[in-house]
Amino acid sequence: MRFSSWRTRTKFVLVMAFVFFLFSGFCFDAWGVHWCIVNGECQRADDGNRGGGGGSNPTPTAVPTATNTPVPQPIAPRPTSSRYIATINPGIHYNVGCARGLDAQAGVIVLDFGQPDLVGTEWGSFLFDDVSFAPIAEIETAVEAYIEGYSDCRPIVVVGQLVVAVGTNNYVGTTGFSAEMYYQHGRAWSEMINRLGDYISARAYGSIVRVAGANDIETDYSPSHYARRWAEGFDGVNDHVFYNFGDAGGCSPYEASNGPCNNGWTQSDVWYVSWGVISAVPLPQIYLESGLNAAQWQKISLYSELSHGYPMLIAGTLTQLKACQDRGCPTGTANSPSEGWAQMLYALNSDARTAQEELKYSSDIGWDD
Amino acid sequence: MAGLGLSAVVAFGTPPSPGPEIAPFGISERDATKLPPDKRELWEKERAEIEQARNSGRTPEGLGSNPRGLRTPVPPLPAPTGIVEHAIGWKYFAFNNAWVGVQGGVRVNVYAGHRIGEPGKGVVLIRRFSLQMEPIGHDTIIDAPPDAGTLRIIEDRGWRLTLASASGSTFVLDLNAASLSLQADGGSINDNMVLDASGEAGGIQPTRNVSSGNFTIAIEQTLNPEPFQGFQWQIAFDAGVLAPVSATSNDDGNPTWDSDPTGLTLCAPAAIDTGAPAGTTWFGGGAGCAGVSGVSFTGTLARITLACLVSDGSTTEVRFVAPAESQFDFGSTFLTSSGSMMATDLGSSITVRCGP
Numbered sequence: 001m002r003f004s005s006w007r008t009r010t011k012f013v014l015v016m017a018f019v020f021f022l023f024s025g026f027c028f029d030a031w032g033v034h035w036c037i038v039n040g041e042c043q044r045a046d047d048g049n050r051g052g053g054g055g056s057n058p059t060p061t062a063v064p065t066a067t068n069t070p071v072p073q074p075i076a077p078r079p080t081s082s083r084y085i086a087t088i089n090p091g092i093h094y095n096v097g098c099a100r101g102l103d104a105q106a107g108v109i110v111l112d113f114g115q116p117d118l119v120g121t122e123w124g125s126f127l128f129d130d131v132s133f134a135p136i137a138e139i140e141t142a143v144e145a146y147i148e149g150y151s152d153c154r155p156i157v158v159v160g161q162l163v164v165a166v167g168t169n170n171y172v173g174t175t176g177f178s179a180e181m182y183y184q185h186g187r188a189w190s191e192m193i194n195r196l197g198d199y200i201s202a203r204a205y206g207s208i209v210r211v212a213g214a215n216d217i218e219t220d221y222s223p224s225h226y227a228r229r230w231a232e233g234f235d236g237v238n239d240h241v242f243y244n245f246g247d248a249g250g251c252s253p254y255e256a257s258n259g260p261c262n263n264g265w266t267q268s269d270v271w272y273v274s275w276g277v278i279s280a281v282p283l284p285q286i287y288l289e290s291g292l293n294a295a296q297w298q299k300i301s302l303y304s305e306l307s308h309g310y311p312m313l314i315a316g317t318l319t320q321l322k323a324c325q326d327r328g329c330p331t332g333t334a335n336s337p338s339e340g341w342a343q344m345l346y347a348l349n350s351d352a353r354t355a356q357e358e359l360k361y362s363s364d365i366g367w368d369d
Numbered sequence: 370m371a372g373l374g375l376s377a378v379v380a381f382g383t384p385p386s387p388g389p390e391i392a393p394f395g396i397s398e399r400d401a402t403k404l405p406p407d408k409r410e411l412w413e414k415e416r417a418e419i420e421q422a423r424n425s426g427r428t429p430e431g432l433g434s435n436p437r438g439l440r441t442p443v444p445p446l447p448a449p450t451g452i453v454e455h456a457i458g459w460k461y462f463a464f465n466n467a468w469v470g471v472q473g474g475v476r477v478n479v480y481a482g483h484r485i486g487e488p489g490k491g492v493v494l495i496r497r498f499s500l501q502m503e504p505i506g507h508d509t510i511i512d513a514p515p516d517a518g519t520l521r522i523i524e525d526r527g528w529r530l531t532l533a534s535a536s537g538s539t540f541v542l543d544l545n546a547a548s549l550s551l552q553a554d555g556g557s558i559n560d561n562m563v564l565d566a567s568g569e570a571g572g573i574q575p576t577r578n579v580s581s582g583n584f585t586i587a588i589e590q591t592l593n594p595e596p597f598q599g600f601q602w603q604i605a606f607d608a609g610v611l612a613p614v615s616a617t618s619n620d621d622g623n624p625t626w627d628s629d630p631t632g633l634t635l636c637a638p639a640a641i642d643t644g645a646p647a648g649t650t651w652f653g654g655g656a657g658c659a660g661v662s663g664v665s666f667t668g669t670l671a672r673i674t675l676a677c678l679v680s681d682g683s684t685t686e687v688r689f690v691a692p693a694e695s696q697f698d699f700g701s702t703f704l705t706s707s708g709s710m711m712a713t714d715l716g717s718s719i720t721v722r723c724g725p
Contacts, residue, residue, distance in 0.1 A: 087502045091441040102438040108395065115458050129478055129496060129504075131453040131467045152435035161419070163394075171458025174465065203430040206422025210415075212394070220485050221458055241394045241411065262486065278407045281394045310405040315395030327496070328507040330461065360395035367504045 079337035082110035082365040086129035090145035097149030106160025123188040167214030172222040186233025213242030219249035224269035243283040253295030256302035286340035294343035316361020326367040445500035483519035527715035563716035599659030599704035607685035633658040682724030
């Protein structure tokens with residue numbers, strides 16, 4: 001290649017050097033942390049072997065079975081920090097969202113507002129620890145403050161999008177609530193998520209934040225038809241998906257023949273509230289260090305393939321290491337985020353019928369920062 | 370060089386890109402080929418929305434405006450106190466109800482129920498928080514004796530809770546004890562103080578509606594298994610709803626509603642105390658009376674006049690301050706001849722509503 005002048009040649013060399021930096025590892029310091037450009041993405045570089053995910057979405061390679069060829073090992077995404085919500089104070093939510101922004105987190109984050117509740121004619125949730133009712137309008141305000149804090153404190157250069165998944169659960173206990181009330185709650189929750197979506201659009205947060213519903217659906221929390229009705233209620237008016245970040249309690253880790261789970265549930269019930277309903281997406285709890293949870297969910301995905309012709313695709317995993325550190329937890333339930341994520345990915349790819357190329361999300365739930 | 374400089378500005382100074390790949394609800398382009406048609410349709414819709422947001426050229430409101438992460442100040446949060454009747458679900462527990470108390474700037478939540486899926490295994494869980502709801506320490510989990518069954522908090526006696534089990538047993542949880550334990554309630558009864566929302570009406574009233582202005586509540590004693598030689602009281606309420614006006618403790622012969630606990634002649638007036646959490650008034654302090662010999666008595670110990678500061682329907686709990694809460698050895702308790710505190714059962718809070 002010939003250049004018309006030394007100036008042109010110098011310019012070419014510098015541009016090529018910049019392109020090289022972009023795609024091969026240019027690092028700099030900003031916002032008090034060390035950043036690197038990796039494969040064209042700006043990422044935090046303080047996360048050790050997690051690949052400096054910075055909330056970006058690395059692309060782990062599927063694990064082939066039975067091969068002697070060395071393959072690239074999948075890299076777990078940098079985990080986000082989900083949280084049990086004990087208060088709806090907007091100031092606290094701004095601060096927590098700000099902390100997530102400063103940390104440049106991206107991926108999915110669950111804000112778990114607790115169990116469905118109703119006071120008068122007003123739907124809401126019964127918060128964790130606050131032993132008090134939080135009306136939906138105030139939950140909405142709290143989430144808005146969280147998003148505002150995230151945007152205000154998020155470094156401009158960071159890539160990656162945060163999905164704020166606003167969660168409840170299916171606990172019925174002795175509340176006296178009916179399955180029909182769960183349908184109404186699901187509907188009201190979905191409408192709240194829609195309004196939060198409008199809020200995000202109005203403030204142009206859409207390039208950095210999305211919103212979704214979420215439900216910690218657990219087999220021991222209610223009869224299955226309660227959870228089914230909640231999911232149908234959500235699905236009836238939704239503009240957004242909801243993540244089932246619950247369990248497959250008591251379901252088989254070995255069989256996929258619609259076997260029984262705890263509390264009268266079946267694998268089909270877990271599948272329905274995780275994937276069967278159009279707006280449902282699974283983000284399962286992979287708490288057990290033994291790998292049992294991952295095996296249970298892989299069998300739900302296999303059940304989906306065998307019974308409905310499509311595997312159930314899993315968005316990511318939820319672990320509770322931080323909650324265990326904050327509060328303590330039963331022995332054997334403290335998978336680290338990368339362990340939970342790896343267990344799930346390996347379980348899915350142990351069978352070609354449930355194999356996924358990628359497992360995008362990894363989140364760890366806790367009580368405090 | 371100019372071209373490179375422009376490239377750098379474009380790369381680092383414009384609205385952020387969420388990354389090269391769009392993966393609606395965590396499903397990558399490659400995996401999306403396995404989606405059923407209805408899910409695929411939703412996936413495409415999400416992808417289009419994300420692309421539209423990316424390409425809109427709009428900068429997210431406030432993006433990067435707080436690069437140092439300055440925090441919004443959060444005042445102490447109001448804490449409900451007393452028994453909360455609500456079924457509460459946890460990952461490993463099913464709770465029938467809960468109790469909340471605040472002591473020395475620490476909020477304590479106690480939950481009573483059973484291990485989930487095992488209704489025979491009664492359990493109590495205790496959690497502590499700051500007044501900003503930051504968790505303090507690990508959970509304390511106390512299992513009831515085998516086959517006790519699920520537990521429920523049935524009585525709030527200050528920092529001693531009475532719990533009933535499904536099998537019919539009764540337990541006492543002493544939160545002031547150095548080590549927390551569930552003990553079978555042997556039926557021991559202490560001298561007690563009970564708040565009466567209506568100081569003028571008969572009986573013990575748990576609630577009071579006040580349209581505006583002043584009103585009177587009372588402290589009653591209904592149980593007196595042990596003679597006492599003095600008493601002191603201290604109450605707490607929302608400083609934004611109520612203000613103290615005056616108080617009279619029951620001494621010997623004065624005032625006329627006095628039913629004369631023999632020998633209680635040395636009385637101290639009530640005052641507003643320092644040390645209360647923000648937003649809360651502690652009233653009473655060393656208020657009370659003492660005498661020279663043991664007294665056996667049931668009846669009114671004190672009458673307290675309060676004023677509603679608002680008339681918008683706001684409510685507040687009025688409750689006893691336990692001795693362990695008070696930084697100056699105040700609190701509500703009976704006293705022995707040596708002036709030391711006797712075991713005293715403090716009744717539940719009352720609710721006052723100010724408004725039409």
